[in-house]
Amino acid sequence: MKRMLLMGPPGSGKGTQAERISSQLGIVAISTGDIFRENVRSRTKLGTEAKQYIDRGDFVPDSITNNMVCDRLAQVDVADGFLLDGYPRTVTQAQFLDHVLADKGQQLDCVLQLTADSEELVTRLLKRATVDGRTDDTEKVIRRRLDLYQHETEAVVWHYEELGLLTRVNGTGPVEEITRLILPA
Ligand code: ADP
Numbered sequence: 600m601k602r603m604l605l606m607g608p609p610g611s612g613k614g615t616q617a618e619r620i621s622s623q624l625g626i627v628a629i630s631t632g633d634i635f636r637e638n639v640r641s642r643t644k645l646g647t648e649a650k651q652y653i654d655r656g657d658f659v660p661d662s663i664t665n666n667m668v669c670d671r672l673a674q675v676d677v678a679d680g681f682l683l684d685g686y687p688r689t690v691t692q693a694q695f696l697d698h699v700l701a702d703k704g705q706q707l708d709c710v711l712q713l714t715a716d717s718e719e720l721v722t723r724l725l726k727r728a729t730v731d732g733r734t735d736d737t738e739k740v741i742r743r744r745l746d747l748y749q750h751e752t753e754a755v756v757w758h759y760e761e762l763g764l765l766t767r768v769n770g771t772g773p774v775e776e777i778t779r780l781i782l783p784a
Contacts, residue, residue, distance in 0.1 A: 601626055601680040602705060604687075606756055607713030608748040609741065610720035610727070611770040612777065616713065617684040619778045626680035629671055631664060633684075654734050656743030658688055658751070665695045672699060688752045693759075710759040711781060713770035717745055 601624055607613050614630060621628035635653060638646030645667065652659045668686055671677070687693040700706055715723075721741055728736035735744065759765045768780050 601682070601709075602700070602707050603680075603682045604707060604710040604759070605682055605684045605713070606710060606752065606759075607770060608715065608717070608720055608752075609744045610724040611713040611715045612774070613684045613713060615774055616770075616777060616781060617682055619774070620781060621682050623778075623782055624680070624682075626682055627676045628682045628684055629668075629677075629686075630684040631668065631686040634667060634671065635659060654740070656735055656740035656747070658747060661689055661691045661695070665692060668692075668696070669699055687755055688748075690751075690754055690758065693755045707759075707764055709766060710756075710764045712756055712765060712767045713777070714767055715770040719771060720745060 603620070603626075605613050605617050605620070614633070617628040617630060620626075635646070635649045639650045639653070640646070645663070648663060649659045658664070664686065668683075672681070683696075687696050721738070724736050724741045725738065727733065735741075756765065768777065770777060
């Protein structure tokens with residue numbers, strides 16, 4: 600049983616590694632970005648609310664995001680553990696998560712942070728834009744997302760570092776090698 604967070608700036612490969620880790624460990628991967636995008640696609644109320652923030656590269660407000668994560672963590676497939684990808688991104692979200700888990704008598708086992716140089720990140724995201732066509736992968740919006748990571752989410756990383764939960768992993772190099780660094784055989 601593992602309860603893990605996967606952190607890292609936009610373009611650091613969280614989604615790719617989250618899938619690999621979750622299948623190797625047999626735990627569910629929960630990506631807040633994916634959940635928002637699914638809601639945008641299916642035009643739910645949540646999707647309509649979230650879209651304006653996502654398209655600007657802003658965070659969806661904490662109240663909306665926290666509610667959504669709380670509902671997701673109440674589902675049965677989370678009982679065996681989980682890997683949260685892209686949450687928490689603010690100190691308020693981290694505090695909320697701590698409370699949600701404490702209420703269930705649970706705690707996090709580890710927090711991984713994928714790192715990469717910011718020019719490398721911009722290059723990767725612009726390349727992804729041509730493949731996936733994500734509306735938030737334009738240079739202006741990418742820079743906004745990187746900026747928010749630095750100014751808001753880095754503080755969350757420090758929070759987990761202080762708690763002794765953090766492991767940093769170099770996110771540049773072959774995908775398989777990065778997974779091996781995360782999950783040594
Ligand atoms: P990336 O890490 O490349 O920015 P994601 O798919 O994880 O991509 O997130 C896409 C967008 O979804 C974010 O820019 C933000 O608008 C929204 N989002 C995802 N997770 C959160 C979160 N924890 N808090 C607020 N907004 C979020």
